Amino acid sequence: MSAADRPVLIEITGLTKRFGSFTAVDDVTFSVARGEVLGFLGPNGAGKSTTMRMLAGFMIPTAGTASICGHDVQGGGVAARRVLGFLPEGAPTYPEMTVTGFLTFCAKVRGFVGRELAQRVEHAVELTRLGGVLLQPVETLSKGFKRRVGLAQALLHDPPVLVLDEPTDGLDPNQKHEVRALIAQMAPHKAIVISTHILEEVDAVCSRAIIIAAGRVVADETPAELQRRHPSGKLDDVFRRLTMEAA
Amino acid sequence: MRNVFIIFERELGGYFATPVASVFIVIFLVLQGALTFNLGGFFDRGQADLNPFFTFIPWVFLLLVPAITMRLWAEERRLGTIELLLTLPITQTQAVLGKFLAAWAFCAIALLLTFPFVITVNILGQPDNGVIASGYVGSLLVAGAFLSVGSALSALTKNQVIAFVLAVAVCFVFAVASYPVVTDFLSRNTPALAEIARRIAVIDRFQDFTRGVVSLRDLIFFATFIGFWLFLNAVIVEQRKAD
Numbered sequence: 001m002s003a004a005d006r007p008v009l010i011e012i013t014g015l016t017k018r019f020g021s022f023t024a025v026d027d028v029t030f031s032v033a034r035g036e037v038l039g040f041l042g043p044n045g046a047g048k049s050t051t052m053r054m055l056a057g058f059m060i061p062t063a064g065t066a067s068i069c070g071h072d073v074q075g076g077g078v079a080a081r082r083v084l085g086f087l088p089e090g091a092p093t094y095p096e097m098t099v100t101g102f103l104t105f106c107a108k109v110r111g112f113v114g115r116e117l118a119q120r121v122e123h124a125v126e127l128t129r130l131g132g133v134l135l136q137p138v139e140t141l142s143k144g145f146k147r148r149v150g151l152a153q154a155l156l157h158d159p160p161v162l163v164l165d166e167p168t169d170g171l172d173p174n175q176k177h178e179v180r181a182l183i184a185q186m187a188p189h190k191a192i193v194i195s196t197h198i199l200e201e202v203d204a205v206c207s208r209a210i211i212i213a214a215g216r217v218v219a220d221e222t223p224a225e226l227q228r229r230h231p232s233g234k235l236d237d238v239f240r241r242l243t244m245e246a247a
Numbered sequence: 248m249r250n251v252f253i254i255f256e257r258e259l260g261g262y263f264a265t266p267v268a269s270v271f272i273v274i275f276l277v278l279q280g281a282l283t284f285n286l287g288g289f290f291d292r293g294q295a296d297l298n299p300f301f302t303f304i305p306w307v308f309l310l311l312v313p314a315i316t317m318r319l320w321a322e323e324r325r326l327g328t329i330e331l332l333l334t335l336p337i338t339q340t341q342a343v344l345g346k347f348l349a350a351w352a353f354c355a356i357a358l359l360l361t362f363p364f365v366i367t368v369n370i371l372g373q374p375d376n377g378v379i380a381s382g383y384v385g386s387l388l389v390a391g392a393f394l395s396v397g398s399a400l401s402a403l404t405k406n407q408v409i410a411f412v413l414a415v416a417v418c419f420v421f422a423v424a425s426y427p428v429v430t431d432f433l434s435r436n437t438p439a440l441a442e443i444a445r446r447i448a449v450i451d452r453f454q455d456f457t458r459g460v461v462s463l464r465d466l467i468f469f470a471t472f473i474g475f476w477l478f479l480n481a482v483i484v485e486q487r488k489a490d
Binding site: 053056057058059060077078079081082084086088089090092093094095096097101105106108109110111137150153 | 250254327328334335
């Protein structure tokens with residue numbers, strides 16, 4: 001791996017989140033460099049979304065720190081959020097807004113004006129193939145389109161760091177393929193974290209995978225290394241073994 | 248400031264993109280009209296002023312303003328869009344201000360649409376338009392005060408019904424704080440509180456405006472009141488955004 005000489009864009013140290021006596025994320029530490037696509041895997045409720053929320057600065061950690069391009073997500077929140085493209089879980093969007101209206105709003109908040117604003121929106125629409133539904137209110141769109149609107153919003157400002165919570169959930173196989181191709185195409189210039197529980201996705205787009213179970217990191221290596229952990233060589237078996245042990 | 252305006256623009260547009268705007272404005276005008284004409288005896292009084300109109304407007308706001316504010320934060324929370332909004336490069340204060348100002352502007356639009364009352368009294372007689380203008384300023388400030396309360400309470404919950412009921416209840420307390428029922432009770436038990444209750448009563452302050460008195464003290468009161476609740480709003484959003 002040549003990741004060592006690339007700049008580290010995401011740095012998470014000792015990140016912990018407790019809800020009362022329940023520990024959702026327990027002392028998670030990792031970093032992601034430019035050019036890496038990190039697959040964040042784990043069973044439902046393992047703490048994937050909680051970790052991503054803390055990384056995006058939305059949730060306040062009980063302990064530990066997260067920084068994006070050197071900006072602490074709590075202390076330097078706005079600066080960190082400026083260089084981050086974030087797709088929250090479930091790809092929430094304002095239902096009454098049209099696709100154009102919504103993306104224009106996001107682009108304005110990102111500080112774009114005039115011609116550049118129009119170009120940014122146009123480019124994001126092209127990347128996510130939303131051309132046919134631009135004037136439809138988001139609430140009338142199918143699940144796959146909604147997800148792509150959320151993705152378009154995250155890509156608008158061509159951020160150096162992308163954090164995508166289940167970007168392919170609800171997409172049909174063709175759309176999944178397109179989104180993966182899009183991620184692979186952007187990969188060399190960005191640090192990308194995607195969460196998923198589709199294991200084939202890890203093989204397809206990730207250069208590295210972290211498996212998290214019961215809030216703890218149980219594996220952090222390349223997909224090929226992961227596969228060697230089980231005699232069958234299947235990610236499914238590795239995943240099951242690692243996450244069942246932790247649970 | 249630019250960010251506040253972008254949020255403001257989106258929010259205000261949101262009212263008109265849904266039936267919220269038309270339903271609210273129609274109900275507001277019908278209710279306000281019915282109360283002014285029937286209960287207020289607008290014509291029977293034979294006086295060219297808008298006193299009956301201004302008597303009822305705080306009570307109409309008490310009922311309808313929480314209907315606007317209940318969705319402000321509760322809906323963002325329910326839809327999950329709060330996660331999107333607060334991970335954009337804006338501060339919480341900007342989001343709070345933008346939403347509040349949009350709701351306030353929306354109330355101002357509804358209030359402006361009561362202009363036929365002003366025309367009517369001007370045709371029928373010679374009213375003191377200065378008093379009417381100060382009454383409108385007061386009405387707008389009452390709406391702002393109720394909006395700030397409702398907005399802060401909406402940030403507490405993802406349930407819009409709870410947000411509505413809480414806002415009506417708290418606004419009601421501030422509306423009637425100077426009424427004898429409240430102050431008599433308080434002065435019998437805790438005289439110190441009775442004095443405070445008289446000072447924070449929204450309706451009392453509003454009545455100065457309807458008499459044509461725009462005093463700096465009242466303006467400072469409303470500014471402080473709204474500022475306090477918006478500050479509380481920002482604190483609640485910060486503390487409970489991810490709950």
